[in-house]
Amino acid sequence: xxxxxxxxxxxxxxxxxxxxxxxxxxxxxxxxxxxxxxxxxxxxxxxxxxxxxxxxxxxxxxxxxxxxxxxxxxxxxxxxxxxxxxxxxxxxxxxxxxxxxxxxxxxxxxxxxxxxxxxxxxxxxxxxxxxxxxxxxxxxxxxxxxxxxxxxxxxxxxxxxxxxxxxxxxxxxxxxxxxxxxxxxxxxxxxxxxxxxxxxxxxxxxxxxxxxxxxxxxxxxxxxxxxxxxxxxxx
Amino acid sequence: xxxxxxxxxxxxxxxxxxxxxxxxxxxxxxxxxxxxxxxxxxxxxxxxxxxxxxxxxxxxxxxxxxxxxxxxxxxxxxxxxxxxxxxxxxxxxxxxxxxxxxxxxxxxxxxxxxxxxxxxxxxxxxxxxxxxxxxxxxxxxxxxxxxxxxxxxxxxxxxxxxxxxxxxxxxxxxxxxxxxxxxxxxxxxxxxxxxxxxxxxxxxxxxxxxxxxxxxxxxxxxxxxxxxxxxxxxxxxxxxxxxxxxxxxxxxxxxxxxxxxxxxxxxxxxxxxxxxxxxxxxxxxxxxxxxxxxxxxxxxxxxxxxxxxxxxxxxxxxx
Numbered sequence: 001x002x003x004x005x006x007x008x009x010x011x012x013x014x015x016x017x018x019x020x021x022x023x024x025x026x027x028x029x030x031x032x033x034x035x036x037x038x039x040x041x042x043x044x045x046x047x048x049x050x051x052x053x054x055x056x057x058x059x060x061x062x063x064x065x066x067x068x069x070x071x072x073x074x075x076x077x078x079x080x081x082x083x084x085x086x087x088x089x090x091x092x093x094x095x096x097x098x099x100x101x102x103x104x105x106x107x108x109x110x111x112x113x114x115x116x117x118x119x120x121x122x123x124x125x126x127x128x129x130x131x132x133x134x135x136x137x138x139x140x141x142x143x144x145x146x147x148x149x150x151x152x153x154x155x156x157x158x159x160x161x162x163x164x165x166x167x168x169x170x171x172x173x174x175x176x177x178x179x180x181x182x183x184x185x186x187x188x189x190x191x192x193x194x195x196x197x198x199x200x201x202x203x204x205x206x207x208x209x210x211x212x213x214x215x216x217x218x219x220x221x222x223x224x225x226x227x228x229x230x231x232x233x234x235x
Numbered sequence: 236x237x238x239x240x241x242x243x244x245x246x247x248x249x250x251x252x253x254x255x256x257x258x259x260x261x262x263x264x265x266x267x268x269x270x271x272x273x274x275x276x277x278x279x280x281x282x283x284x285x286x287x288x289x290x291x292x293x294x295x296x297x298x299x300x301x302x303x304x305x306x307x308x309x310x311x312x313x314x315x316x317x318x319x320x321x322x323x324x325x326x327x328x329x330x331x332x333x334x335x336x337x338x339x340x341x342x343x344x345x346x347x348x349x350x351x352x353x354x355x356x357x358x359x360x361x362x363x364x365x366x367x368x369x370x371x372x373x374x375x376x377x378x379x380x381x382x383x384x385x386x387x388x389x390x391x392x393x394x395x396x397x398x399x400x401x402x403x404x405x406x407x408x409x410x411x412x413x414x415x416x417x418x419x420x421x422x423x424x425x426x427x428x429x430x431x432x433x434x435x436x437x438x439x440x441x442x443x444x445x446x447x448x449x450x451x452x453x454x455x456x457x458x459x460x461x462x463x464x465x466x467x468x469x470x471x472x473x474x475x476x477x478x479x480x481x482x483x484x485x486x487x488x489x490x491x492x493x494x495x496x497x498x499x500x501x502x503x504x505x506x507x508x509x510x511x512x513x514x515x516x517x518x519x520x521x522x523x524x525x526x527x528x529x530x531x532x533x534x535x536x537x538x539x540x541x542x543x544x545x546x547x548x549x550x551x552x553x554x
Contacts, residue, residue: 050439052435052438052439071443072438072439073438073441073442073443073444074441075441076439076440076441077441082439084436084439088433088435088436089432089433090428090429090432090433090436090437091432092428092431092432092496093425093428093429093432094551097425097428100422100425101425101426101429101437101440102440104422104425104426104442105440105441105442106441128551130551146440147440150440150441
C-alpha cells in the first residue's frame with residue numbers, strides 16, 4: 001500500500017511565511033481532505049510537495065523513498081500526481097494530445113489511458129476536440145485524467161469542484177471514490193463541505209499555514225460545530 | 236498512443252509536388268525568386284519552431300543564419316572544401332552556436348530573453364565587421380566560380396545553374412519539412428506546445444522544461460543555420476548584412492504573416508512577403524511604408540497569421 005509522508009515543511013513567499021511545520025501522512029485507499037479559509041496555505045502545501053514552491057525546511061517520503069530536494073520535474077515521475085486549481089490544460093492541444101503528454105511522463109501504457117477514460121467516459125467522445133473548448137466540468141475531468149495517465153500512487157486535487165455544475169461534481173466525486181477504492185492515496189483540498197463529507201476519510205484543518213487540527217470524518221460528521229470553528233461554515 | 240495527422244502530411248506532399256512542377260511553367264526570373272523563397276522559408280521554418288511552437292520570441296536568429304553562412308562559406312573560401320562538406324560544416328557550426336547561446340539565453344525569460352538574443356546577435360554582427368580581414372565585412376566575400384560546383388553520383392552539379400539551384404533548394408526544403416513534420420506532429424512537438432501553453436504545468440507533469448526549450452532552441456538555430464549555409468553556397472556570396480538585425484526581423488515577419496505554430500505557415504509568409512516586396516518596389520519607392528501598414532492590418536485582424544486563422548476557424552489539423 002502506498003504512503004506519502006510530509007514532515008515539518010516550512011515555505012516562504014519572500015519574507016512572509018506561508019507554511020509552518022506542515023506534516024501529513026496519506027495512505028493508499030484513503031482520502032485526506034485539507035480544509036481551511038482562503039489564504040490558509042492549502043494550495044501552497046500542495047505546491048511545496050510538488051516542488052514548485054521550494055520548502056525552506058522539511059522532508060518528503062513516498063513509499064519509504066525520500067524525495068526531499070528533488071527537482072519539481074522529478075516528483076511526478078516518482079508517482080505523485082497533481083491536479084491544480086483552475087484545471088491548467090494545454091488549451092490549444094486536443095483532448096487526446098493532452099492525455100498523450102500525461103502518458104509520456106512515465107511511459108505509461110494503454111492500460112493507464114483506458115483506466116482514465118473509464119473514469120471519465122465523456123472524454124472518449126471529445127478526443128479530437130481542442131481542450132480549450134470543453135465545458136468547465138469536462139476540463140476538470142481531462143485535467144484529472146491527464147494526471148492519472150502518469151499512473152500516480154498519490155493524487156493531489158486542488159478544489160476540483162470549484163465552479164462546476166452539480167452533475168459534473170457528482171462525476172468527479174464518483175471518480176475520487178473509485179480511485180480511493182482502487183488503492184490510490186488522495187490528498188484533496190476543498191472548500192465545499194458538501195463535497196468533502198461524503199467521500200473523505202480524514203480531515204485536516206489549516207490556518208495561517210499550519211495544521212490546527214485533525215479529525216476522522218466521523219467526528220466531523222457527528223459534530224458540525226467543528227466546521228464552523230475551523231472554516232466558518234455550517235454543513 | 237500514436238497520433239497521426241494524415242491530412243497535413245498529404246498537404247505537405249501536394250505542396251512539394253506543386254513546387255517541383257512550378258519550375259516548368261514559371262519564367263526564369265520567377266524560378267530564381269522561388270529558389271530564394273524556398274531557402275528563406277527554411278530559415279523561417281526554423282524560427283517558427285522556437286517562436287510558433289515553443290512560444291519563445293527571439294530577436295537574434297540572424298546569428299544562426301549567419302553562423303551557417305560563414306561556417307560553410309569561409310571553409311570553402313579559405314580551405315577549398317567541397318560544397319557538400321562545406322554545407323555539413325555550416326550545419327555543424329549553426330548547431331554549436333545555437334547550443335551554446337541557448338544554454339545561456341534560456342536562463343532568462345520573456346522580454347529579457349528577447350533582449351539577450353538580440354544582444355548576442357548584435358555581438359555576432361559586430362564580430363563580422365571587426366574581423367573584416369577574414370569575413371570581408373560589409374563588402375563580403377564572393378566564392379570563386381570554380382568552387383561553386385560539385386560532383387554527385389557521377390554528375391556535376393553547378394551552383395550557377397538556375398535549375399540546379401532550384402532543385403537543390405527544393406530538396407533541402409523537402410528534407411527540412413519532413414524533419415519538422417516528424418518533430419511537430421510527434422511527442423516532442425506536443426511538449427514544445429505544452430511549454431508554450433503552460434510551462435509550470437508542463438513541469439508539474441514531470442518534464443524538464445529547460446531541456447525541452449534548449450532542444451527547441453537548438454533545433455531552431457540549426458535549421459536557420461542550414462538555410463544560411465545553403466544561401467551562401469548557392470548564391471556564392473557571404474556578407475555581414477545577413478547577420479544584421481533586419482534579417483532576424485524578416486524571419487519573424489515571415490512567420491507572423493504565414494501563421495506561427497503552423498508547419499506550412501512560414502513558406503506562405505515568406506512567399507507573400509517576398510512577392511509583395513518585389514511587386515511593390517516596382518511601383519513605388521515607399522514600398523516599405525505600404526508593407527508596414529499591411530503588417531499592422533494583418534496583426535490587428537489576423538494575429539495568428541494566414542494559416543493560423545484558417546486553422547482556428549476551419550481546419551484544426553493545419554498545425
